Amino acid sequence: MLPGPVLHAAREAMRLADVDPVKAIPVAARIVRESRGDTAARALAEQAWGHALAQTGQVSDAVTHLRRAVRLGEGRAAAESRMKLAFALVHQGRAAAALREVDLAVPLLGARARGQRAVILYHLGRLDEAFSDYQAVDRAFRRSGDKLGQQRNLVNRGILQAERQNFAAAVKDLLEAERLAGELGRDLVVGIIAENLGFVEGRRGDVPAALAHLDRAEEIIGLHGGQLAPVLQDRAELLLSVGLVNEAREHASQAVEAFRAEGRRLKVPEARLLLADAALLASDWAAAGRHARAALAQFTRQGRDHHAALARATVLRAALKSGKPCRISDPDGMIAALRGRPAAVVQAHLDLASVAERRRQPARAVAHLTVASRARVRGPAAVRARGWYAEALLRRRSDPRSALAAARTGLRVLDENHAALGTGDLRAHSAAHRADLASLGLRIALSTGKPADVFEWAERGRASRFLRREVRPPDDPELASLLPLLRATAHELENSPTPKLRQRQLELERRIKNRSRLLRADGAGPAEPVRPSELDLGDRVLVQFIEIDGALLASTLADGRLDLRTVGSVREVGDLLERVPFALRHLARRPRQEIRTLLETTAARLDALLLPRDDRPLVVVPTGVLHDVPWSALPSCRGKPVVVSPSATLWQAAATQPPRPRTFAVASGPGLPGAEEEAAAVAEIHQIAQPHHATVDDVLKALATAGTVHLAAHGRLNPDNPLFSALSLHDGPLVVHDVARLDQVPETVIMAACDVGRPVVVSGNELLGLAATFLERGVSQLIASVVPVPDAGTKDLMVALHRRLRDGADPALALAEAQEELGEPNGFVCVGA
Missing domain, CATH: 1.25.40 (Serine Threonine Protein Phosphatase 5, Tetratricopeptide repeat)
Known part of the structure; x- marks a missing residue:
């Protein structure tokens, strides 16, 4: 090669290092070998090699080649290599050395080197100095018409703007940078800018927008062989913002290993x-x-x-x-x-206030809380809510009523911000950030000694997503196309289980989950919790359970009188509860006296702890582990209507719905001994047709048209991924996403299926699963089992239940009388109203 062509090839390698660093590495290596007599070309090739290595994460090798480029280069060429070297040193964690290198490049390269210095200053946390440099660099590039330099500077300034909570300015910078990168053919950079847009929208609190940007970033960066670790990091931070702890941990761990x-x-x-x-x-x-x-x-x-x-x-x-x-x-x-970092500053003041309280320094605690409370007036919802939390703490001792008002406002800020989340798991897990405010409100209410205040704050701290009116994810063609693919794969997997099919199922579940999280709900914000005086209980007694500091309390409302009492420790009740499903399972398979005695003594102890001595029908509002209680097994509940509801507010909303005509539909699934016979018996009671080999579409049509739907099928609760809890039908599973998309649901749903009545309880007493989604969509009564039931053991119970429904009994009474008729305890409960 002649010197001229070698230098031209080195310049092309440098261009390639920016747009396709993976391809650039072997090209630059070849030019270094072939440029023995051309120092300038060799220096440029070493620079291209080092820059490409840095772009693909091989930072230590990048530093080696870029130092060679600095030694070989002269003037501006050496300064260019110093800039790239500074970039690599920063990513090695050697920020001070990087700053020295870039300062040597500024006199020769001007705005471009100053822009690199701004990046390093940003990483050092010197944000004001970095912003000043970005501003000067932007003016210089616009004057000179340097679009590449302008695009790079806009990306970096946009990230800094987001750190300062200037989100509109950040998005404006990044969108302009994306346009310039597209014009320049820098496709990988377009993906990196999409990742930064996801970061900004996440900081702003727009979760669906952030997820959409990160999905796009992952696709583009992966296609061009770029580094996906920053996408993993941003996704972990975003998932944390909505309380999805396990997924956030997984992504953060992957980011650590990738970096x-x-x-x-x-x-x-x-x-x-x-x-x-x-x-x-x-x-x-x-x-x-x-x-x-x-x-x-x-x-x-x-x-x-x-x-x-x-x-x-x-x-x-x-x-x-x-x-x-x-x-x-x-x-x-x-x-x-x-x-x-406003969120970090507010939290630090809150923590320092706690330290001051420990050290009995009240004046210092007040000073920290006063600063933290100022955050309530501006910024993202999460930061404002923490400001209201600080304000509530400030008002707590001097004016408890005013403190409760501050806590209510903080909850409202969070709930309004999360109202647009279109999928149940995001809405449920986001309640984790309500916990401090709800707990503080409950503590203040307990200190006032007013049972009505305690009742209100117990309601505010549970199942808040059920209080949103008419929340429904919008129709989405892509999601609608993925659900049948999942059903077909699951159906094929049942008949011919292979690792490849299982992997396909997991991938489809991942795509459905990710797609659903991009959607925005089209409903209004949450309703206010019901007051005790507004509850129309009739002759019923309501028992609302409350968990605080490891203790379990019970608030009982009867005849307009509200009483509050201590039940015991959560651990004691939990230990007792663990025995009940064990005993029910063993009794269903092979009745033995010692198991029956275990169940009877445990149930009697739970009954004495949990419930008032009253023969009237019960409305039970559980908390935590109490969602798993099979109430009919407790002595005082036998033969008595018991309704379980996630909140008193949801019970009141369901109980006051106008009754619908009692039209019935029934369907059964495959592989369940006695299911088809049970469905046929139910159909005969109501004189209706029973679909043979019912498909998911058959059941969805029934759910959208009938007033009462009976489903006899295998049920599967998925604790790790509750949105894929399912009922097995002849063409595959009916999953939570199918139910969430229904425009209309029945008044009553009966699931004669194993375990699907049990919800997955997440932070904030929020519930996930198939039963929870039916309630969220507006089902008034749901009858299902909270413990595994024998496959062939439900027919007699269901026949007895449906005879009473046919004769006009309400579902809770029909279930209680059917259970009493059969005489054996079981895990079926009536949830709703």
Whole structure:
């Protein structure tokens, strides 16, 4: 090769390193080998090689090649290599060395080097200096018409704007950068900008928009062989914002490993800090402290004071939560270092107020709370809600009524922000962020000694997503096309189980879950909880259970009188409850006297602890583990109508619905001994046709048209992924997503299926699963089992139940009388009204 062509090839390798770094690496390596006599070409090829390696995560090797490029280059060429070297050093965690290199490049390269310096200053947490540089660089690039430089600078400035909560400005910068990258043919960069848009929308609190951007980013970056670790990190942070702890932990762990594999040491502690935040949300204080301390040590070595302050604040929070001694040598310095992170600043003031309270320094606690409370007036919903939490704490001692008003406002801010979430799991898990406000309101209410206040705050702290009126995800063609594919795959898997089919099923479930989370609900915000005086109980007694600090309380409303009493410890009740499903399962298979005695003594003990001595019909509002109680097994409930409801407010809404004509439909699924015979018996009672080999479409049509629907099929509760809890039908499973998309649902649904009446309880007493989704969509009464039932053991119960329904009995009474007629305890309950 002649020198001219070699230099031209080196320039082409440099261009390729930007647009397709994977292809650039072997090209640059070949040019280095072939450019023995051309120092300029070799220096440029080394620069292209090092830059491509850095882009693909091979940072240590990148530093080696870029240092060679600096030594070989002269003038502007060496300065260009210094800029790339600074980029690589930053991602090695050597920010101070990176700053030295880029400062040497500024006199020769001007705006471009100054833009690189701004990036490094941003990583060091020196946000004001970085923003000043970005502004100057933007003006310079616009004057010179340098579109590439302008595009890069806009991306970096947009990220900084998001850190400052200037979200509209951030989105504007990133969208302009995306347009310029498209014009320049920088397809990989378009994907990276989409990832940054996801980060910004996540910080702003628009979860569906953020997920859509991150999905697009993952697709584009993956297609072009780029680094997916930042997408994993942003997705983990976003999932944490809506309380999806397990998924966030998984993505953060993957990000840690990916950053390590790519040699990007700068980013590893950031992902470790996300793991600490996830552990805090999961109440795993030991893991939170461990991850936060590891991140702190790495940030300190990297000289990143801003990020070290974030880690130090997380270490403090983990110690506070676990009850360990809290050592903080320079609280004011920590707060100052957190500048530019409003959420972190507010939380740090709240934590420091708690430390001051521990140390009996009330004036200092008030000072911290006063600063934190100022956040209630602006910023994302999560930050404003924390500000209202601080305000409620400030008002707590002097004016409890005003403190409760502040806590109500904070809850309203969160609920209005989450009202647009279109899928049940996001709405349920997002309630994790309501927990502190709801718990504070409950504590204040208990301190007032007014049972009505306690009742209100117990309602505010449970099943808030059921209080949203007419929440329904919109019709979505892609989701509608994926559900039949899942059914077909599941049906094929039952007949011919193979690892390939199982993998296909998991992939379809992942795509359905991700797609559903992009949708926005079209309903209004939440309704206010019902007051005790508004409940139309008639001759019923309502028992509302409340969990606080490991204790279980019961609020009982009867004849207009509201009483509050202590039941006992949650652990004691939980230990007793563990015995009940065990005993019911064994009695159903092979009755033995010792098992019957175990059940009877346990049920009698639970009855004495939980329920008032009253023969009237019951409305039970459970909490936590009490959602799994088979109430008919308790002595005082036998033969007595018992209705279970996630909240008194939901019970009142369902009970006051105008009655619908009692039209009946019935369907059965495959593989369940006695299901078809049971369905035929039910159909004969009501003189209706029974569909043979009922498909999901058959059942969905029945659910959308009939007043009462009986389903005899295999049920599967999926605790790890409740949105794929299902009923098995002849063409595959009917899943939660199918029910969520119904325009209209029956007044009454009876599921003679194993275990599907039991919900998955997540933070905030929110419920997920098939039964919970029926209630959310508006079913007034749902009869199902909260424990496994024998496949062939339900026919007699269902026949007795339906005879009474045919004769006009309400579902709760019909179930109670049918259970009394058969004489054997079982796990069926009536949920709703």
